[in-house]
Amino acid sequence: MNSCPTGTYPYKIQSGDSLWLIAQRYHTTIQEIAAVNSGIDMNNLYIGQIICIPEGYDTYLMILSNHMRLLWEQHVYWTRLVILSMVFGLPDTELVTNRLLRNAKDFEAALIPFYGEAVAAKFAELFTSHLTIAAELVQAAKDNNSTAAADAEMRWYANADQIAAFLGSINPYWSDEEWQSMLYDHLAMTKEEAVYLLTKNYEDSIAVFENIEQEALDMADMMTQGIVRQFPQYFG
Incomplete structure (x- = not known):
């Protein structure tokens, strides 16, 4: 499908999506989505596929949800x-690091x-520290400097505590305990990913990255849901 009919909007299928989740996110039903997507097998959607979402959901909500998912996807x-x-000591290290820091x-x-x-x-200040400490940890692990690695990891988790507490303080619908749990999982999986790459265990690095990606989408949705509940006047 190259374009969506009048009264509908295009949506790109992302990792972790299901028709039920999409319908819930955009305040519609599976049946209504299927009705405006004739010719598409709703039971065999794939990542990157474009489907149409019917009117009846809040467009601003869709924009916010998609943008938060994009930011968290870019993060991981x-x-x-x-x-x-x-x-691997690639010559683009500085360039990709600068691009990562732009995420904050x-x-x-x-x-x-x-x-x-x-x-x-x-938030950007705290999130930048999250990124830079991660790089310190990877470098220390690569250098087999266990003392520096332990110090970086301790500061990394302390930073996660700060991020969780900060988010909990600015939005009553964001639980600092829930954010802390998700961020701790994120750190543990990211460390695991780095260790697998350092030890040339590429298959497992890919497997753990798939879990990292899914949790990133969960964090994006949690962030969106909290904003929508805190600022309902923007979302109808």
């Missing part, structure tokens, strides 16, 4: 690229409309 993809570049500024821009510049900038 660019993190993986940085790890790969560092592990992109989150800042996404949060400004809801929380203002000061709050958004604070």
